[in-house]
Amino acid sequence: MKKIVILGAGTGGTLMANKLRKALPKKEWEITVVDKHRSHYYQPGFLFIPFGIYNKERVVKPKQKFLPSGVNFIVEDIDRVLPDKSEVLLKNNQTLSYDFLIIATGTQTSPDETPGLKGKEWYKSIFDFYTYEGASALHEFLxxxxxxxxxxxxxxxxxKxxxxxxEFSFLADTFFKKRKIRDKVNIVYSTPLSGAFTKPKATAMLSKLLSEKNINIVPDFYIEKVDEDAKKIVSYDGREISFDLLVSIPVNKGADYVERSGMGDDLNFIPTDKFTLRSQKWENIFVLGDASNIxxxxxxxxxHFAADVLYENVLSAINGKPLEAKFDGHSNxxxxxxxxxxxxxxxxxxxEPLPGTYPVPGIGPMKLLKNTRLNHWGKLGFEYIYWNILxxxxxxxxxxxxxxxxxKID
Structure with a gap:
């Protein structure tokens, strides 16, 4: 029997397990999914937890519930991958061999990478919201x-x-207005980017919103350390920003086992062909989502969009055919x-992001680069689509x- 191993049972791994189990004969192909956690997190929902909009029941569900029957689910930490041997070693000393490997272990926050960030003020006056624990602690504080x-x-x-x-900054502005303390809160948005975003048209729209909401942006700020005692963040060029409340988006890195396996870059992201989504080095390894360096x-x-391409290419690889499906980097x-x-x-x-209508040309109903209530309801409605369809x-x-x-192109 031939074997496919999927590392990660988050969005990408779960999606691929469902697609491939339907497509491949159970008598010929064994599919195994490995993840160290039993809980599946709807990560877009973390944004709403600090403001009391979402609760645990909406963002945390059992992973097993969304994996199809006929798939082996192993709850265990990954020690390393031995790509030249086509083997995965788990922390419990179990060895999994594979014909094809799909890596979908995502990215994780690494607050320890910034000196002083995860110290005595962590979850007291310094918080993250990219984890369920951080978002929940911030909710209690706010x-x-x-x-x-x-x-x-x-x-x-x-x-990620x-x-x-x-979004957090904009929602905080609304939250403080509802609590009638907005005039008592100074919101500062500090970023290593030279503007609010990476794309010119989107940056212009978002910068205007920041200005209208009286949110002060500090661009080109590369944090070196956090001075917990003085409650300041310090950049490499010596600039300082004082805070009473620091909401940090820590350094994001790929999974630790990637480094132990010698498969990634300096942030543990795996070099991946940006079109075929196959590893640049190993032909029987594919990488989906945040784990890659695309x-x-x-x-x-x-x-979601890359999974459609990956699915076609995995089937092509299984059948010894060229990888003809190409991912164009689509994101919305x-x-x-x-x-x-x-x-x-x-x-x-x-x-880059352009104005217009989506998903139906000329009709929408969503408006691109426009702030509308319908777009807001589209964001909230995606939760149902995620759990029940995607x-x-x-x-x-x-x-x-x-x-x-x-x-529309100007």
Whole structure:
């Protein structure tokens, strides 16, 4: 019997397990999924937890519930991959051999990479919201906070969901207004980027929003350390920003086993062909989503669109055929802008976000680079789609390739 091993039972791993189990005969192909956690997290929901909009029941569910029957699920930590031997070693000394390996272990926050970040003030006046634990702790803090300077700091790029720090800032503005303490809160947005975002048109729109909401942006800020005693973050060029509340987006890195396996770059992301999604070094290894180093957003939509391409290419590889499916870097993302509105961006490797309509050209109903209530409801509605359609590998009527139809070019 031939074997496929999938590392990671998050969005990408679960989606691929469902797709491949339907496509491959059970008598010929054994599929095994490995993950060290039993709980599946709806990570887009972490953004809403600090403000009391979402609770645990909406973002945490058992992983086993979403994996298909006929798939082996092993809950264990990964020690390392031996790619030249086509083997995976687990921490319990179990060895898994494979004919094909799909790596979908994502990225994780690494606050220890920044001196002083994860010290005595961690979860007291310094929080993250990219983990369930951090978002929940921040929720408890914000319920009684009476104001001061809140600094939202991005330590380094790339990060999961690049727009989430902006969304957090916008939602915080609304939250403090509802609590009638906005005039007592100074919101500072600190980023290593030279602007609010990486793409010009989106940056212009988002920068305008920051200004309208009286959120002060500090660009080109590369954090070196956190001075916990003085409550300051310090950049490599010596600039300092004082805070009463620091909301950190720590350094994001790939899984630790990638480093032990000698398969990744300095941030443990795996060099991957950006079109075929196959490892640049090993022909029987494919990489999906945040675990790769492909030059697109580390976002859930990328996993969804890339999975369609990966599925076709894995089947081609199994049948000894050329990998003809190509991923164009397609990504789209709802951006919560506060006060019950959101924007929407749609882009790929070569094309920046443009105004227009989505997903139906000329009709929408979503508006690109516009702040609308319908976009906001689209963001909230995606939760149902995620749990009930997307990770189950069911068809969504949205093309994995980005279309220029309905977009406006100046």
């Amino acid at each position: 319920k009684n906070w009476q104001g001061g300077t809140m600094v939202v700091n991005i330590a380094e790029q790339p990060i 969901c690049p727009v989430a720090p902006l 030059p697109t957003s580390k976002a859930g939509s990328v996993v 993302c709802f951006i919560e802008t506060g006060e019950g509105k959101a924007s929407l961006i749609d882009f790929n490797y070569d094309t 990770i189950k590998g069911l068809h969504l009527p949205v093309s994995s390739k980005m279309s220029m139809k309905g977009k």
